Amino acid sequence: MxxxxxxxxxxxxxxxxxxxxxxxxxxxxxxxxxxxxxxxxxxxxxxxxxxxxxxxxxxxxxxxxxxxxxxxxxxxxxxxxxxxxxxxxxxxxxxLATDDRLDPLQQAFKEAHALQCGFCTPGFLMTATALGYQGSCPSRAEIREEIAGVLCRCTGYENIVTAIENWFAGSAPVSTDGAPAAGCPVGAE
Structure with a gap:
């Protein structure tokens, strides 16, 4: 059948x-x-x-x-x-990079050993860039909160937070209206 x-x-x-x-x-x-x-x-x-x-x-x-x-x-x-x-x-x-030279944020990541495999790094860099446009000095806790939307399987986030904190302390990122966030203190909670 x-x-x-x-x-x-x-x-x-x-x-x-x-x-x-x-x-x-x-x-x-x-x-x-x-x-x-x-x-x-x-x-x-x-x-x-x-x-x-x-x-x-x-x-x-x-x-x-x-x-x-x-x-x-x-x-x-x-x-x-x-x-x-x-x-x-x-x-x-x-x-971020100009003429094959690292941007200050990228340099801060390099100096703080804030990357391993690098797959998540662009997400962290762009999140930090947007945070820099706010024109304020975020605390470590605020940095942690801002980067919480990017997952990393290689690091413990500590060096990433340190890199972003060091960038704020040394590079004076600017807000979208051009006002500098003049030198943030390192280690502020």
Whole structure:
């Protein structure tokens, strides 16, 4: 006894996907692109612009590896659509180093031995960059709270907190309005 014959159903005709045009500033350069409306910002930055320093980990906003700075705020780019970058100012980790010289924040990470495998490092760097734009001197506890959205499996976070604290103490990051956070004390709780 044989069962009924299986018949293949013809595939539904492919609908033309709507595309969205966006113009954004990425690392100081204006970018205009046409993207699918569901393309994540992380995929746009990595695949379309070649900015592979924006790492993708969980793709659910839990790990923080994909953190970028949008209009001065730390944002998990896997939770943002590329079309939401339209008209915004975006910074990725590639914006930090200049002419193959480490940025002061990157240098602070190097000096404090605040990285191991490096996969999470761009997330920490961009979170700290956004914190620097607030123009205040955060305590160690506040630094810990700010970086809590980035997960690291290699370190105990102590050197990461120290690196960010040292950066605030020595580099005087500036707020988005350009006001310097003049030399924060090290070790303030």
């Amino acid at each position: 044989t069962g009924p014959a299986m018949t293949a159903h013809p595939a539904a005709p492919a609908e033309t996907e709507l595309l969205v045009e966006l113009t954004t500033t990425v690392n100081g350069e204006e970018v205009t692109a046409t993207v699918p409306p569901r393309l994540h910002a992380a995929d746009f930055l990595r695949s379309r612009l070649g900015l592979t320093g924006t790492h993708v980990g969980c793709e659910q906003g839990s790990c923080g590896m994909c953190t970028i700075v949008v209009d001065g705020e730390a944002v998990k780019s896997c939770l943002m659509l590329a079309c939401q970058l339209d008209g915004r100012n975006v910074q990725t980790v590639e914006s």
